[in-house]
Amino acid sequence: MAYTVKKLAQISGVSVRTLHFYDEIGLLKPAYYGENKYRYYEEEQLLLLQQILFFRELKFNLNDIQRIMGSDDFDKIDTLLAHKKILKDDLSRIQSMLRTIDKTVSHLWGKTKMSEQEIFDGVRPHDDKKQKDYETYLLDKKIMTQKDLEQSWKRVENWQKEDWEKFHKSGDELNQSLAVAVEKNLAPESAEVQKLIRRHYEMVNYFWTPNKETYIGLGNLYREHPDFQKYYAKFHPQLVEFLIKAMKIFAERNL
Amino acid sequence: MAYTVKKLAQISGVSVRTLHFYDEIGLLKPAYYGENKYRYYEEEQLLLLQQILFFRELKFNLNDIQRIMGSDDFDKIDTLLAHKKILKDDLSRIQSMLRTIDKTVSHLWGKTKMSEQEIFDGVRPHDDKKQKDYETYLLDKKIMTQKDLEQSWKRVENWQKEDWEKFHKSGDELNQSLAVAVEKNLAPESAEVQKLIRRHYEMVNYFWTPNKETYIGLGNLYREHPDFQKYYAKFHPQLVEFLIKAMKIFAERNL
DNA sequence: TATTGACTCTCACGTTACGTCATACCTTAT
DNA sequence: ATAAGGTATGACGTAACGTGAGAGTCAATA
Numbered sequence: 001m002a003y004t005v006k007k008l009a010q011i012s013g014v015s016v017r018t019l020h021f022y023d024e025i026g027l028l029k030p031a032y033y034g035e036n037k038y039r040y041y042e043e044e045q046l047l048l049l050q051q052i053l054f055f056r057e058l059k060f061n062l063n064d065i066q067r068i069m070g071s072d073d074f075d076k077i078d079t080l081l082a083h084k085k086i087l088k089d090d091l092s093r094i095q096s097m098l099r100t101i102d103k104t105v106s107h108l109w110g111k112t113k114m115s116e117q118e119i120f121d122g123v124r125p126h127d128d129k130k131q132k133d134y135e136t137y138l139l140d141k142k143i144m145t146q147k148d149l150e151q152s153w154k155r156v157e158n159w160q161k162e163d164w165e166k167f168h169k170s171g172d173e174l175n176q177s178l179a180v181a182v183e184k185n186l187a188p189e190s191a192e193v194q195k196l197i198r199r200h201y202e203m204v205n206y207f208w209t210p211n212k213e214t215y216i217g218l219g220n221l222y223r224e225h226p227d228f229q230k231y232y233a234k235f236h237p238q239l240v241e242f243l244i245k246a247m248k249i250f251a252e253r254n255l
Numbered sequence: 256m257a258y259t260v261k262k263l264a265q266i267s268g269v270s271v272r273t274l275h276f277y278d279e280i281g282l283l284k285p286a287y288y289g290e291n292k293y294r295y296y297e298e299e300q301l302l303l304l305q306q307i308l309f310f311r312e313l314k315f316n317l318n319d320i321q322r323i324m325g326s327d328d329f330d331k332i333d334t335l336l337a338h339k340k341i342l343k344d345d346l347s348r349i350q351s352m353l354r355t356i357d358k359t360v361s362h363l364w365g366k367t368k369m370s371e372q373e374i375f376d377g378v379r380p381h382d383d384k385k386q387k388d389y390e391t392y393l394l395d396k397k398i399m400t401q402k403d404l405e406q407s408w409k410r411v412e413n414w415q416k417e418d419w420e421k422f423h424k425s426g427d428e429l430n431q432s433l434a435v436a437v438e439k440n441l442a443p444e445s446a447e448v449q450k451l452i453r454r455h456y457e458m459v460n461y462f463w464t465p466n467k468e469t470y471i472g473l474g475n476l477y478r479e480h481p482d483f484q485k486y487y488a489k490f491h492p493q494l495v496e497f498l499i500k501a502m503k504i505f506a507e508r509n510l
Numbered sequence: 511t512a513t514t515g516a517c518t519c520t521c522a523c524g525t526t527a528c529g530t531c532a533t534a535c536c537t538t539a540t
Numbered sequence: 541a542t543a544a545g546g547t548a549t550g551a552c553g554t555a556a557c558g559t560g561a562g563a564g565t566c567a568a569t570a
Contacts, residue, residue, distance in 0.1 A: 010509060011456070017527095020528095036547080058355065077363050080356050084356045087353055091350065094349070095346065098343070105332050105336065199333075275519090276556070291519085291566085292565095316556085318555095
Protein backbone atom coordinates (compact mmCIF):
# COMPACT_ATOMS: atom_id res chain seq x y z
CA MET A 1 0.00 0.00 0.00
CA ALA A 2 2.35 2.69 -1.18
CA TYR A 3 1.50 6.38 -1.11
CA THR A 4 2.13 8.63 -4.07
CA VAL A 5 3.35 12.15 -3.42
CA LYS A 6 -0.09 13.67 -3.51
CA LYS A 7 -1.57 11.18 -1.12
CA LEU A 8 1.22 11.49 1.37
CA ALA A 9 1.02 15.23 1.04
CA GLN A 10 -2.68 15.21 1.83
CA ILE A 11 -2.35 12.90 4.77
CA SER A 12 0.43 14.85 6.36
CA GLY A 13 -0.65 18.31 5.36
CA VAL A 14 2.41 19.39 3.42
CA SER A 15 2.72 20.29 -0.24
CA VAL A 16 3.97 18.04 -3.01
CA ARG A 17 6.77 20.49 -3.56
CA THR A 18 7.85 19.97 0.01
CA LEU A 19 8.14 16.25 -0.53
CA HIS A 20 10.16 16.84 -3.68
CA PHE A 21 12.37 19.17 -1.77
CA TYR A 22 12.85 16.84 1.17
CA ASP A 23 13.81 14.13 -1.26
CA GLU A 24 16.22 16.47 -3.00
CA ILE A 25 18.04 17.40 0.19
CA GLY A 26 17.93 13.85 1.47
CA LEU A 27 15.76 14.58 4.45
CA LEU A 28 13.02 12.16 3.44
CA LYS A 29 13.59 9.73 0.61
CA PRO A 30 10.70 7.68 -0.79
CA ALA A 31 10.60 3.98 -0.04
CA TYR A 32 11.37 3.41 -3.70
CA TYR A 33 11.03 4.94 -7.14
CA GLY A 34 8.82 3.45 -9.85
CA GLU A 35 10.41 2.95 -13.23
CA ASN A 36 8.29 5.90 -14.30
CA LYS A 37 10.39 7.87 -11.81
CA TYR A 38 7.38 8.28 -9.50
CA ARG A 39 8.05 8.48 -5.79
CA TYR A 40 6.37 5.90 -3.61
CA TYR A 41 6.24 6.15 0.17
CA GLU A 42 5.14 3.68 2.83
CA GLU A 43 4.14 3.74 6.49
CA GLU A 44 7.71 4.10 7.63
CA GLN A 45 8.16 7.28 5.64
CA LEU A 46 4.88 8.61 6.95
CA LEU A 47 6.11 8.17 10.49
CA LEU A 48 9.43 9.80 9.67
CA LEU A 49 7.64 12.70 8.04
CA GLN A 50 5.53 13.19 11.11
CA GLN A 51 8.63 13.41 13.25
CA ILE A 52 10.14 15.88 10.83
CA LEU A 53 7.03 18.03 10.99
CA PHE A 54 7.03 17.85 14.75
CA PHE A 55 10.48 19.39 14.89
CA ARG A 56 9.65 21.81 12.13
CA GLU A 57 6.78 23.13 14.22
CA LEU A 58 9.28 23.83 16.95
CA LYS A 59 11.18 26.04 14.51
CA PHE A 60 14.13 23.74 14.00
CA ASN A 61 15.72 24.31 10.63
CA LEU A 62 15.92 21.41 8.21
CA ASN A 63 19.61 20.91 8.71
CA ASP A 64 19.17 20.37 12.41
CA ILE A 65 16.20 18.14 11.82
CA GLN A 66 18.32 16.06 9.51
CA ARG A 67 20.85 15.62 12.26
CA ILE A 68 18.25 14.97 14.92
CA MET A 69 16.56 12.25 12.91
CA GLY A 70 19.77 10.27 12.89
CA SER A 71 20.46 10.65 16.58
CA ASP A 72 19.34 8.68 19.60
CA ASP A 73 16.95 9.78 22.32
CA PHE A 74 19.69 11.12 24.56
CA ASP A 75 20.89 13.40 21.83
CA LYS A 76 17.36 14.44 21.12
CA ILE A 77 16.90 15.47 24.72
CA ASP A 78 20.08 17.52 24.59
CA THR A 79 19.06 19.17 21.39
CA LEU A 80 15.61 19.94 22.65
CA LEU A 81 16.91 21.50 25.82
CA ALA A 82 19.39 23.59 23.89
CA HIS A 83 16.58 24.68 21.64
CA LYS A 84 14.52 25.57 24.64
CA LYS A 85 17.09 28.14 25.68
CA ILE A 86 16.95 29.76 22.28
CA LEU A 87 13.18 29.90 22.45
CA LYS A 88 13.31 31.42 25.89
CA ASP A 89 15.58 34.13 24.57
CA ASP A 90 13.17 34.75 21.74
CA LEU A 91 10.42 34.96 24.28
CA SER A 92 12.06 37.59 26.40
CA ARG A 93 13.09 39.55 23.35
CA ILE A 94 9.51 39.67 22.21
CA GLN A 95 8.39 40.70 25.65
CA SER A 96 10.78 43.61 25.63
CA MET A 97 9.60 44.51 22.15
CA LEU A 98 6.05 44.66 23.45
CA ARG A 99 7.11 47.02 26.19
CA THR A 100 8.94 49.16 23.66
CA ILE A 101 5.84 49.39 21.54
CA ASP A 102 3.73 50.49 24.46
CA LYS A 103 6.22 53.15 25.37
CA THR A 104 6.49 54.36 21.81
CA VAL A 105 2.75 54.54 21.34
CA SER A 106 2.26 56.65 24.40
CA HIS A 107 5.15 58.83 23.34
CA LEU A 108 3.63 59.37 19.90
CA TRP A 109 0.34 60.09 21.54
CA GLY A 110 1.92 62.78 23.58
CA LYS A 111 3.54 64.18 20.48
CA THR A 112 0.31 64.46 18.55
CA LYS A 113 -1.21 66.03 21.60
CA MET A 114 1.56 68.60 21.57
CA SER A 115 1.42 69.44 17.88
CA GLU A 116 0.48 72.80 16.45
CA GLN A 117 -2.61 74.64 17.32
CA GLU A 118 -5.49 75.73 15.23
CA ILE A 119 -8.64 77.12 16.74
CA PHE A 120 -11.47 75.00 15.52
CA ASP A 121 -13.47 75.46 18.62
CA GLY A 122 -12.97 77.26 21.86
CA VAL A 123 -11.49 75.46 24.78
CA ARG A 124 -14.13 73.81 26.83
CA PRO A 125 -12.70 73.23 30.28
CA HIS A 126 -14.58 70.78 32.39
CA ASP A 127 -17.86 71.55 34.00
CA ASP A 128 -17.69 69.49 37.13
CA LYS A 129 -21.39 69.13 37.68
CA LYS A 130 -22.01 67.70 34.27
CA GLN A 131 -18.99 65.52 34.48
CA LYS A 132 -20.41 63.89 37.56
CA ASP A 133 -23.57 63.30 35.63
CA TYR A 134 -21.75 61.28 33.02
CA GLU A 135 -19.87 59.39 35.63
CA THR A 136 -23.07 58.35 37.32
CA TYR A 137 -24.38 57.09 34.03
CA LEU A 138 -21.22 55.16 33.30
CA LEU A 139 -21.17 53.63 36.76
CA ASP A 140 -24.87 52.77 36.69
CA LYS A 141 -24.60 51.03 33.38
CA LYS A 142 -21.44 49.26 34.55
CA ILE A 143 -19.53 50.68 31.64
CA MET A 144 -16.72 51.86 33.87
CA THR A 145 -15.86 51.02 37.44
CA GLN A 146 -14.84 53.47 40.14
CA LYS A 147 -11.27 52.33 39.66
CA ASP A 148 -11.45 52.94 35.94
CA LEU A 149 -12.59 56.49 36.61
CA GLU A 150 -9.83 57.15 39.06
CA GLN A 151 -7.13 55.92 36.74
CA SER A 152 -8.64 57.93 33.97
CA TRP A 153 -8.50 61.09 36.06
CA LYS A 154 -4.95 60.42 37.01
CA ARG A 155 -4.05 60.57 33.34
CA VAL A 156 -5.08 64.18 33.11
CA GLU A 157 -4.23 65.49 36.55
CA ASN A 158 -1.15 67.25 35.26
CA TRP A 159 -2.61 68.53 32.06
CA GLN A 160 -2.26 72.23 31.31
CA LYS A 161 -4.62 74.35 29.36
CA GLU A 162 -2.49 73.63 26.36
CA ASP A 163 -2.95 69.92 26.78
CA TRP A 164 -6.69 70.27 26.86
CA GLU A 165 -6.53 72.32 23.72
CA LYS A 166 -4.60 69.69 21.88
CA PHE A 167 -6.90 67.04 23.16
CA HIS A 168 -10.01 68.81 21.99
CA LYS A 169 -8.38 69.58 18.71
CA SER A 170 -7.68 65.90 18.08
CA GLY A 171 -11.26 65.06 18.87
CA ASP A 172 -12.64 67.82 16.70
CA GLU A 173 -10.49 66.80 13.78
CA LEU A 174 -11.68 63.26 14.10
CA ASN A 175 -15.30 64.25 14.26
CA GLN A 176 -14.87 66.57 11.33
CA SER A 177 -13.53 63.65 9.31
CA LEU A 178 -16.45 61.56 10.40
CA ALA A 179 -18.88 64.27 9.40
CA VAL A 180 -17.32 64.27 5.95
CA ALA A 181 -17.80 60.52 5.85
CA VAL A 182 -21.47 60.90 6.68
CA GLU A 183 -21.81 63.52 4.01
CA LYS A 184 -20.18 61.20 1.47
CA ASN A 185 -22.65 58.49 2.41
CA LEU A 186 -19.88 56.12 3.41
CA ALA A 187 -21.08 53.03 5.27
CA PRO A 188 -20.24 52.74 8.98
CA GLU A 189 -18.63 49.38 8.25
CA SER A 190 -16.44 50.69 5.44
CA ALA A 191 -12.71 50.48 5.90
CA GLU A 192 -12.25 54.25 5.86
CA VAL A 193 -14.76 54.87 8.57
CA GLN A 194 -13.50 52.01 10.65
CA LYS A 195 -10.03 53.47 10.50
CA LEU A 196 -11.38 56.70 11.93
CA ILE A 197 -13.19 54.77 14.63
CA ARG A 198 -9.93 53.09 15.46
CA ARG A 199 -8.56 56.54 16.12
CA HIS A 200 -11.50 57.21 18.40
CA TYR A 201 -10.89 53.96 20.18
CA GLU A 202 -7.23 54.80 20.62
CA MET A 203 -8.05 58.13 22.11
CA VAL A 204 -10.44 56.54 24.55
CA ASN A 205 -7.92 53.83 25.20
CA TYR A 206 -5.49 56.44 26.39
CA PHE A 207 -7.70 56.96 29.43
CA TRP A 208 -9.39 53.65 29.81
CA THR A 209 -9.49 50.36 27.95
CA PRO A 210 -13.01 49.40 26.96
CA ASN A 211 -14.07 45.93 25.89
CA LYS A 212 -16.75 44.99 23.40
CA GLU A 213 -19.70 45.70 25.65
CA THR A 214 -18.38 48.78 27.36
CA TYR A 215 -17.25 50.41 24.15
CA ILE A 216 -20.75 49.99 22.78
CA GLY A 217 -22.06 51.31 26.09
CA LEU A 218 -19.95 54.40 25.67
CA GLY A 219 -21.64 54.96 22.34
CA ASN A 220 -24.99 54.83 24.04
CA LEU A 221 -23.90 57.53 26.46
CA TYR A 222 -23.41 59.77 23.44
CA ARG A 223 -27.01 59.23 22.48
CA GLU A 224 -28.52 59.55 25.95
CA HIS A 225 -26.87 62.76 27.00
CA PRO A 226 -28.04 66.04 25.49
CA ASP A 227 -24.60 67.55 25.88
CA PHE A 228 -23.03 64.93 23.67
CA GLN A 229 -25.89 65.19 21.21
CA LYS A 230 -25.33 68.88 20.96
CA TYR A 231 -21.60 68.51 20.65
CA TYR A 232 -21.83 66.01 17.81
CA ALA A 233 -24.64 67.84 16.10
CA LYS A 234 -22.24 70.72 15.59
CA PHE A 235 -20.40 68.58 13.07
CA HIS A 236 -23.31 66.90 11.41
CA PRO A 237 -26.91 66.21 12.44
CA GLN A 238 -26.66 62.49 11.73
CA LEU A 239 -23.23 62.10 13.25
CA VAL A 240 -24.27 60.69 16.63
CA GLU A 241 -26.19 57.78 15.21
CA PHE A 242 -23.57 57.15 12.60
CA LEU A 243 -20.84 57.14 15.20
CA ILE A 244 -22.73 54.79 17.47
CA LYS A 245 -23.33 52.36 14.63
CA ALA A 246 -19.70 52.47 13.58
CA MET A 247 -18.49 52.00 17.14
CA LYS A 248 -20.72 48.97 17.52
CA ILE A 249 -19.30 47.43 14.36
CA PHE A 250 -15.80 48.24 15.44
CA ALA A 251 -16.38 46.66 18.82
CA GLU A 252 -17.85 43.52 17.36
CA ARG A 253 -15.04 43.13 14.92
CA ASN A 254 -12.07 44.04 17.05
CA LEU A 255 -12.83 43.85 20.73
CA MET B 256 30.20 67.27 7.73
CA ALA B 257 29.27 64.38 5.49
CA TYR B 258 29.63 60.74 6.49
CA THR B 259 30.99 58.16 4.10
CA VAL B 260 29.42 54.71 4.11
CA LYS B 261 31.93 53.24 6.47
CA LYS B 262 31.61 56.03 9.00
CA LEU B 263 27.86 55.97 9.01
CA ALA B 264 27.97 52.21 9.26
CA GLN B 265 30.22 52.38 12.29
CA ILE B 266 28.18 55.03 13.99
CA SER B 267 24.91 53.23 13.50
CA GLY B 268 26.14 49.71 13.85
CA VAL B 269 25.11 48.36 10.47
CA SER B 270 27.24 47.03 7.64
CA VAL B 271 28.31 48.93 4.56
CA ARG B 272 26.42 46.39 2.50
CA THR B 273 23.27 47.29 4.37
CA LEU B 274 23.67 50.92 3.43
CA HIS B 275 24.22 49.95 -0.19
CA PHE B 276 21.14 47.81 -0.01
CA TYR B 277 18.97 50.46 1.59
CA ASP B 278 20.04 52.85 -1.08
CA GLU B 279 19.22 50.30 -3.76
CA ILE B 280 15.69 49.71 -2.52
CA GLY B 281 15.14 53.40 -1.83
CA LEU B 282 14.75 53.05 1.89
CA LEU B 283 17.62 55.38 2.72
CA LYS B 284 19.25 57.46 0.01
CA PRO B 285 22.45 59.37 0.73
CA ALA B 286 22.28 63.15 1.00
CA TYR B 287 24.21 63.29 -2.26
CA TYR B 288 26.64 61.35 -4.44
CA GLY B 289 30.17 62.55 -5.08
CA GLU B 290 31.32 62.66 -8.66
CA ASN B 291 33.37 59.64 -7.80
CA LYS B 292 30.02 57.94 -7.17
CA TYR B 293 30.73 57.83 -3.45
CA ARG B 294 27.72 58.04 -1.13
CA TYR B 295 27.68 60.90 1.38
CA TYR B 296 25.25 61.08 4.27
CA GLU B 297 24.44 63.83 6.75
CA GLU B 298 22.76 64.21 10.13
CA GLU B 299 19.32 63.97 8.64
CA GLN B 300 20.06 60.57 7.15
CA LEU B 301 21.56 59.42 10.41
CA LEU B 302 18.32 60.24 12.18
CA LEU B 303 16.29 58.49 9.53
CA LEU B 304 18.53 55.46 9.77
CA GLN B 305 18.04 55.35 13.50
CA GLN B 306 14.30 55.32 13.03
CA ILE B 307 14.62 52.57 10.47
CA LEU B 308 16.69 50.52 12.85
CA PHE B 309 14.21 51.11 15.63
CA PHE B 310 11.46 49.53 13.59
CA ARG B 311 13.78 46.82 12.32
CA GLU B 312 14.44 45.83 15.91
CA LEU B 313 10.73 45.38 16.35
CA LYS B 314 10.81 42.88 13.48
CA PHE B 315 9.07 45.03 10.94
CA ASN B 316 10.05 44.09 7.43
CA LEU B 317 11.68 46.69 5.25
CA ASN B 318 8.63 47.14 3.09
CA ASP B 319 6.53 48.08 6.06
CA ILE B 320 9.27 50.30 7.39
CA GLN B 321 9.35 52.09 4.08
CA ARG B 322 5.64 52.75 4.38
CA ILE B 323 5.86 53.73 8.01
CA MET B 324 8.56 56.26 7.41
CA GLY B 325 6.29 58.16 5.07
CA SER B 326 3.27 58.13 7.36
CA ASP B 327 2.08 60.40 10.12
CA ASP B 328 2.00 59.70 13.82
CA PHE B 329 -1.56 58.47 13.79
CA ASP B 330 -0.71 55.86 11.23
CA LYS B 331 2.37 54.92 13.17
CA ILE B 332 0.28 54.31 16.23
CA ASP B 333 -2.09 52.15 14.22
CA THR B 334 0.73 50.20 12.73
CA LEU B 335 2.45 49.70 16.04
CA LEU B 336 -0.71 48.47 17.70
CA ALA B 337 -1.40 46.08 14.84
CA HIS B 338 2.15 44.85 15.11
CA LYS B 339 1.67 44.35 18.79
CA LYS B 340 -1.03 41.81 18.10
CA ILE B 341 1.26 39.87 15.83
CA LEU B 342 3.96 39.87 18.45
CA LYS B 343 1.52 38.68 21.07
CA ASP B 344 0.62 35.78 18.83
CA ASP B 345 4.27 34.98 18.37
CA LEU B 346 4.65 35.10 22.09
CA SER B 347 1.92 32.62 22.82
CA ARG B 348 3.11 30.35 20.04
CA ILE B 349 6.55 30.24 21.58
CA GLN B 350 5.07 29.59 24.97
CA SER B 351 3.19 26.61 23.63
CA MET B 352 6.37 25.42 21.93
CA LEU B 353 8.16 25.54 25.26
CA ARG B 354 5.45 23.43 26.83
CA THR B 355 5.67 20.96 23.97
CA ILE B 356 9.41 20.67 24.46
CA ASP B 357 8.98 20.01 28.15
CA LYS B 358 6.43 17.33 27.48
CA THR B 359 8.56 15.73 24.80
CA VAL B 360 11.67 15.75 26.92
CA SER B 361 9.93 14.09 29.82
CA HIS B 362 8.40 11.61 27.43
CA LEU B 363 11.77 10.75 25.92
CA TRP B 364 13.27 10.61 29.34
CA GLY B 365 10.61 8.15 30.41
CA LYS B 366 11.18 6.10 27.31
CA THR B 367 14.91 5.80 27.78
CA LYS B 368 14.61 5.15 31.47
CA MET B 369 12.23 2.30 31.15
CA SER B 370 9.75 1.10 28.63
CA GLU B 371 7.12 2.35 30.96
CA GLN B 372 3.47 1.89 30.69
CA GLU B 373 0.91 4.25 31.96
CA ILE B 374 -2.58 3.03 32.55
CA PHE B 375 -4.76 5.72 31.18
CA ASP B 376 -7.66 3.43 30.67
CA GLY B 377 -8.18 -0.28 30.88
CA VAL B 378 -7.75 -2.34 27.80
CA ARG B 379 -10.94 -2.78 25.96
CA PRO B 380 -10.59 -5.76 23.67
CA HIS B 381 -13.23 -6.09 21.04
CA ASP B 382 -16.71 -7.26 21.66
CA ASP B 383 -17.54 -9.16 18.51
CA LYS B 384 -21.28 -8.74 18.62
CA LYS B 385 -21.12 -4.99 18.75
CA GLN B 386 -18.43 -4.84 16.20
CA LYS B 387 -20.71 -6.58 13.71
CA ASP B 388 -23.26 -3.93 14.45
CA TYR B 389 -20.94 -1.18 13.38
CA GLU B 390 -19.88 -3.05 10.34
CA THR B 391 -23.44 -3.46 9.21
CA TYR B 392 -23.98 0.24 9.59
CA LEU B 393 -20.85 1.07 7.66
CA LEU B 394 -21.73 -1.34 4.87
CA ASP B 395 -25.34 -0.17 4.67
CA LYS B 396 -24.34 3.44 4.40
CA LYS B 397 -21.67 2.50 1.84
CA ILE B 398 -19.02 4.08 4.01
CA MET B 399 -16.81 1.06 3.77
CA THR B 400 -16.89 -1.91 1.43
CA GLN B 401 -16.44 -5.51 2.42
CA LYS B 402 -12.94 -5.34 1.05
CA ASP B 403 -12.17 -2.30 3.15
CA LEU B 404 -13.26 -4.13 6.24
CA GLU B 405 -11.17 -7.16 5.47
CA GLN B 406 -8.06 -5.12 4.89
CA SER B 407 -8.74 -3.23 8.04
CA TRP B 408 -8.98 -6.44 10.05
CA LYS B 409 -5.80 -7.71 8.51
CA ARG B 410 -4.05 -4.72 9.97
CA VAL B 411 -4.76 -5.82 13.51
CA GLU B 412 -4.68 -9.57 13.21
CA ASN B 413 -1.26 -9.78 14.78
CA TRP B 414 -1.75 -7.15 17.42
CA GLN B 415 -0.84 -8.03 20.97
CA LYS B 416 -2.33 -6.68 24.13
CA GLU B 417 0.40 -4.08 24.14
CA ASP B 418 -0.56 -2.86 20.72
CA TRP B 419 -4.14 -2.42 21.73
CA GLU B 420 -3.10 -0.54 24.79
CA LYS B 421 -1.01 1.79 22.77
CA PHE B 422 -3.81 2.25 20.30
CA HIS B 423 -6.33 3.10 22.94
CA LYS B 424 -3.93 5.37 24.68
CA SER B 425 -3.37 7.37 21.52
CA GLY B 426 -7.07 7.65 21.00
CA ASP B 427 -7.72 8.70 24.55
CA GLU B 428 -5.01 11.31 24.42
CA LEU B 429 -6.44 12.73 21.26
CA ASN B 430 -9.94 12.88 22.66
CA GLN B 431 -8.67 14.43 25.81
CA SER B 432 -7.06 17.19 23.78
CA LEU B 433 -10.27 17.67 21.87
CA ALA B 434 -12.22 17.88 25.10
CA VAL B 435 -9.91 20.64 26.23
CA ALA B 436 -10.55 22.40 22.94
CA VAL B 437 -14.30 22.19 23.51
CA GLU B 438 -13.82 23.52 27.00
CA LYS B 439 -11.78 26.42 25.67
CA ASN B 440 -14.53 27.23 23.19
CA LEU B 441 -12.23 26.80 20.25
CA ALA B 442 -14.01 26.69 16.90
CA PRO B 443 -14.09 23.36 15.03
CA GLU B 444 -12.56 25.12 12.06
CA SER B 445 -9.69 26.63 14.03
CA ALA B 446 -6.20 25.60 13.08
CA GLU B 447 -5.56 23.97 16.46
CA VAL B 448 -8.60 21.76 16.30
CA GLN B 449 -8.03 20.87 12.68
CA LYS B 450 -4.56 19.74 13.56
CA LEU B 451 -6.03 17.36 16.10
CA ILE B 452 -8.52 16.12 13.54
CA ARG B 453 -5.64 15.44 11.21
CA ARG B 454 -4.33 13.12 13.87
CA HIS B 455 -7.68 11.42 13.99
CA TYR B 456 -7.65 11.09 10.24
CA GLU B 457 -4.20 9.60 10.31
CA MET B 458 -5.22 7.03 12.86
CA VAL B 459 -8.20 6.03 10.77
CA ASN B 460 -6.02 6.06 7.72
CA TYR B 461 -3.90 3.37 9.25
CA PHE B 462 -6.81 0.99 8.86
CA TRP B 463 -8.66 2.40 5.91
CA THR B 464 -8.44 5.44 3.68
CA PRO B 465 -11.63 7.46 3.73
CA ASN B 466 -12.57 10.07 1.16
CA LYS B 467 -14.60 13.18 1.73
CA GLU B 468 -17.99 11.49 1.91
CA THR B 469 -16.96 8.41 3.83
CA TYR B 470 -15.00 10.34 6.40
CA ILE B 471 -18.07 12.42 7.11
CA GLY B 472 -20.07 9.21 7.19
CA LEU B 473 -17.75 7.85 9.83
CA GLY B 474 -18.54 10.89 11.90
CA ASN B 475 -22.21 10.11 11.65
CA LEU B 476 -21.59 6.62 12.95
CA TYR B 477 -20.27 8.24 16.10
CA ARG B 478 -23.54 10.04 16.55
CA GLU B 479 -25.83 7.13 15.71
CA HIS B 480 -24.30 4.53 17.94
CA PRO B 481 -24.84 4.71 21.70
CA ASP B 482 -21.51 3.04 22.38
CA PHE B 483 -19.62 5.76 20.64
CA GLN B 484 -21.75 8.39 22.27
CA LYS B 485 -20.94 6.95 25.63
CA TYR B 486 -17.28 6.64 24.87
CA TYR B 487 -16.95 10.24 23.76
CA ALA B 488 -19.17 11.55 26.53
CA LYS B 489 -16.54 10.30 28.98
CA PHE B 490 -14.31 13.09 27.77
CA HIS B 491 -16.84 15.83 27.34
CA PRO B 492 -20.63 15.89 26.84
CA GLN B 493 -20.38 18.05 23.73
CA LEU B 494 -17.46 16.20 22.27
CA VAL B 495 -19.34 14.00 19.78
CA GLU B 496 -21.06 16.86 18.03
CA PHE B 497 -17.92 18.92 18.10
CA LEU B 498 -15.89 16.10 16.62
CA ILE B 499 -18.42 15.45 13.87
CA LYS B 500 -18.46 19.10 12.90
CA ALA B 501 -14.69 19.29 12.88
CA MET B 502 -14.40 16.10 10.83
CA LYS B 503 -16.81 17.47 8.28
CA ILE B 504 -14.77 20.62 7.94
CA PHE B 505 -11.56 18.65 7.68
CA ALA B 506 -13.05 16.42 4.97
CA GLU B 507 -14.30 19.35 2.95
CA ARG B 508 -11.03 21.12 3.13
CA ASN B 509 -8.58 18.28 2.65
CA LEU B 510 -10.22 15.23 1.14
C1' DT C 511 56.25 61.53 -6.41
C1' DA C 512 55.35 57.01 -6.20
C1' DT C 513 53.60 53.69 -3.48
C1' DT C 514 50.84 51.56 -0.22
C1' DG C 515 46.89 50.52 2.42
C1' DA C 516 42.39 51.65 3.37
C1' DC C 517 38.29 52.73 1.26
C1' DT C 518 34.79 52.87 -2.44
C1' DC C 519 32.17 51.33 -6.43
C1' DT C 520 29.28 47.83 -9.10
C1' DC C 521 28.17 43.30 -10.31
C1' DA C 522 26.66 38.81 -8.94
C1' DC C 523 26.12 34.56 -6.53
C1' DG C 524 24.76 32.23 -1.88
C1' DT C 525 21.54 31.81 1.89
C1' DT C 526 16.26 29.14 3.77
C1' DA C 527 12.44 26.42 2.69
C1' DC C 528 9.89 26.13 -0.11
C1' DG C 529 5.87 28.66 -3.88
C1' DT C 530 4.91 29.06 -8.46
C1' DC C 531 4.98 28.43 -13.12
C1' DA C 532 6.50 25.93 -17.50
C1' DT C 533 6.94 21.92 -20.16
C1' DA C 534 6.60 17.24 -20.87
C1' DC C 535 5.46 12.52 -19.66
C1' DC C 536 2.30 9.02 -17.32
C1' DT C 537 -2.07 6.87 -15.69
C1' DT C 538 -6.84 6.15 -15.34
C1' DA C 539 -11.52 6.60 -16.64
C1' DT C 540 -14.85 7.29 -19.94
C1' DA D 541 -9.11 7.92 -28.28
C1' DT D 542 -9.41 11.61 -25.65
C1' DA D 543 -9.61 14.20 -21.52
C1' DA D 544 -8.59 14.87 -16.81
C1' DG D 545 -5.59 14.74 -13.39
C1' DG D 546 -1.02 13.19 -11.38
C1' DT D 547 3.94 13.25 -11.72
C1' DA D 548 8.72 14.63 -13.13
C1' DT D 549 12.33 17.89 -13.75
C1' DG D 550 14.01 22.33 -14.25
C1' DA D 551 14.28 27.17 -13.12
C1' DC D 552 13.10 31.58 -11.21
C1' DG D 553 11.36 34.26 -7.00
C1' DT D 554 11.32 35.28 -2.10
C1' DA D 555 13.96 38.69 2.40
C1' DA D 556 17.68 40.97 3.82
C1' DC D 557 21.52 41.05 3.45
C1' DG D 558 26.85 38.30 3.52
C1' DT D 559 30.63 37.54 0.88
C1' DG D 560 33.71 37.86 -2.46
C1' DA D 561 35.66 39.62 -7.28
C1' DG D 562 37.56 43.08 -9.99
C1' DA D 563 38.41 47.83 -10.54
C1' DG D 564 38.71 52.61 -9.39
C1' DT D 565 39.71 56.42 -5.47
C1' DC D 566 41.74 58.75 -1.49
C1' DA D 567 45.09 59.86 2.11
C1' DA D 568 49.29 59.20 4.17
C1' DT D 569 53.90 57.87 4.01
C1' DA D 570 58.80 56.75 2.10
